[in-house]
Amino acid sequence: MRISRDKYLNDLVARKGNGMVKVVTGARRCGKTYLLFDLFEDHLRAQGVDDDHIIEIALDDLMYERYRDPLALYDYVRSRITNREEPYYVLLDEVQYAISDEEMRGEEPPRLYGVLNGLLRMRNVDVYVTGSNSKMLSTDVMTEFRGRGDEVRVRPLSFVEFMQAYDGDVQHGWAEYVMFGGMPLTLSMRSDEQKSLYLKNLFEETYLKDIVSRNRLRRSQELDDLVDVLASSIGALTNPSKIKATFASVLHSGISTNTIMQYIGHLEDAFVIEEARRFDVKGRKYIGSPKKYYFEDMGLRNARLGFRQIEQTHIMENIVYNELRTRGYNVDVGVVDRRGAREGVPYRKRLEVDFVANLGNRRCYIQSAYQLPTPEKVAQEKASLLEIDDSFQKIVLVCDVVKPVRDEHGILTMSVYDFLLDPDSLTM
Numbered sequence: 001m002r003i004s005r006d007k008y009l010n011d012l013v014a015r016k017g018n019g020m021v022k023v024v025t026g027a028r029r030c031g032k033t034y035l036l037f038d039l040f041e042d043h044l045r046a047q048g049v050d051d052d053h054i055i056e057i058a059l060d061d062l063m064y065e066r067y068r069d070p071l072a073l074y075d076y077v078r079s080r081i082t083n084r085e086e087p088y089y090v091l092l093d094e095v096q097y098a099i100s101d102e103e104m105r106g107e108e109p110p111r112l113y114g115v116l117n118g119l120l121r122m123r124n125v126d127v128y129v130t131g132s133n134s135k136m137l138s139t140d141v142m143t144e145f146r147g148r149g150d151e152v153r154v155r156p157l158s159f160v161e162f163m164q165a166y167d168g169d170v171q172h173g174w175a176e177y178v179m180f181g182g183m184p185l186t187l188s189m190r191s192d193e194q195k196s197l198y199l200k201n202l203f204e205e206t207y208l209k210d211i212v213s214r215n216r217l218r219r220s221q222e223l224d225d226l227v228d229v230l231a232s233s234i235g236a237l238t239n240p241s242k243i244k245a246t247f248a249s250v251l252h253s254g255i256s257t258n259t260i261m262q263y264i265g266h267l268e269d270a271f272v273i274e275e276a277r278r279f280d281v282k283g284r285k286y287i288g289s290p291k292k293y294y295f296e297d298m299g300l301r302n303a304r305l306g307f308r309q310i311e312q313t314h315i316m317e318n319i320v321y322n323e324l325r326t327r328g329y330n331v332d333v334g335v336v337d338r339r340g341a342r343e344g345v346p347y348r349k350r351l352e353v354d355f356v357a358n359l360g361n362r363r364c365y366i367q368s369a370y371q372l373p374t375p376e377k378v379a380q381e382k383a384s385l386l387e388i389d390d391s392f393q394k395i396v397l398v399c400d401v402v403k404p405v406r407d408e409h410g411i412l413t414m415s416v417y418d419f420l421l422d423p424d425s426l427t428m
Contacts, residue, residue, distance in 0.1 A: 026154035027271035059097040070111040157182030159420040181299025199303035239290040279332035329357040351384035364393040
C-alpha cells in the first residue's frame with residue numbers, strides 16, 4: 001500500500017539545498033519516516049542521486065543505538081562524506097533519541113544542535129531530521145539553529161489521503177475515518193478489533209509512556225485522567241480552572257491548575273492535542289480564556305475512550321479543524337457580539353463562529369453544522385456569520401451529499417465531503 005503524501009513531499013523538495021536544517025515534526029507513527037526514507041529518497045534517486053550519497057540513520061532503531069551519542073553520530077556522518085564537491089543528503093529519523101533527558105528538560109543545551117549546525121557548515125551537505133517532540137524541535141527551530149532551521153509539520157492522514165487507500169465509497173470511508181482516524185498503519189489492518197487494539201496500545205504504550213518518561217512525571221494517573229477529560233470534551237470551551245473543578249468533583253483529586261497547565265503542555269509537545277484560542281472578530285483581538293482543545297487524530301482519541309463516545313457533531317468539528325491546520329491555516333474560535341434593543345432596553349448576545357481560519361491575506365469563517373434539518377437550525381448556524389460585515393468567505397458545512405449553494409447573503413453551504421476532498425474548496 002502506497003499513499004502519495006504530495007503536500008509534504010513537495011514541502012521537502014521546495015526546501016532542498018536551501019542551506020537550512022529541514023526539521024520534519026509530527027506525532028509518532030504519523031508517517032514521518034515513510035515520508036523521508038521512502039518518498040523523499042525515491043525523489044532523490046529519480047533525480048540521479050547515488051545511494052552512497054544518501055546517509056540515513058533511524059535513531060529509534062537499536063541497530064543505530066551507538067549513534068544516539070551526538071559526537072559518535074557526527075563522526076560517523078563525516079566519515080561517510082568522502083567527496084567534498086558532490087552533494088550529500090543526511091536523513092536522521094527520530095532525533096530526540098540523541099537528546100538526553102537532562103537536555104530535554106532544559107537543564108543543559110542539547111549537543112545535537114551543535115552537531116547539526118556543524119554539518120550545515122559543510123557546503124555540500126543537505127540535512128533533514130525528524131522528531132516527535134515539539135519542545136525540543138519545532139520550538140527551537142528559530143532559536144538554536146539561529147535562523148537556519150526550516151520546519152515541515154506532518155500530520156496523520158487527511159481524509160483525501162485516507163481515501164487514496166480506502167476500498168469503498170466516500171460515505172463508508174467517512175464512517176471508517178470518524179471511528180479509526182488517520183494513523184497510516186490502520187489501513188493495512190483487516191478487522192475493527194485489530195485497529196482498536198493497535199490504537200489503544202499506541203496511545204498508552206508509546207504516547208503516554210514517552211510523556212511520563214521524558215518529563216519524569218511521578219503521578220501518571222493524573223495525566224491519564226486529564227487525557228480522558230480532554231477527550232470527552234473536544235470542541236468545548238475550557239480552561240485549567242474548569243478542569244481542576246472537574247477533577248475535584250468527579251475524581252476527588254486535588255490537582256493544581258499549574259500541574260494541569262504543565263500536563264497540557266506535555267500533550268501539545270507530543271502532538272497529541274492542539275489548542276484553539278478565541279478571537280473577537282469585530283474587536284479584532286484575542287480573548288484569553290477559555291480555549292478549545294482538539295485531538296490530532298480521531299482514532300487515538302476514540303481508542304482512549306474505548307470507542308464509547310462517538311459524537312458525530314464534535315468529531316466532525318475536530319476533523320474540520322485538523323483539515324484547516326493541514327492546509328496551513330492558523331485557526332481560532334470566533335466570537336461575535338450581536339447588539340440590539342428590546343422595548344427600548346439594550347442587549348448584547350455573544351455568538352460563536354466555529355473557526356476563523358487565516359492564511360496570509362486570506363481568511364474564511366466556517367461553521368461545522370453537521371445537519372440542518374429545520375429552518376430554525378439553519379438560522380441558528382448562520383446567525384454569527386450574518387453579524388460579520390467583511391467580504392471574506394463564509395461557509396456552513398454539513399455531513400450530507402449536497403450541491404454547494406450560496407444564499408442571498410453570500411453564505412456558502414456545502415458538504416463536508418466536498419470540503420475535505422477538494423483542495424480548492426475554500427476558494428469556491
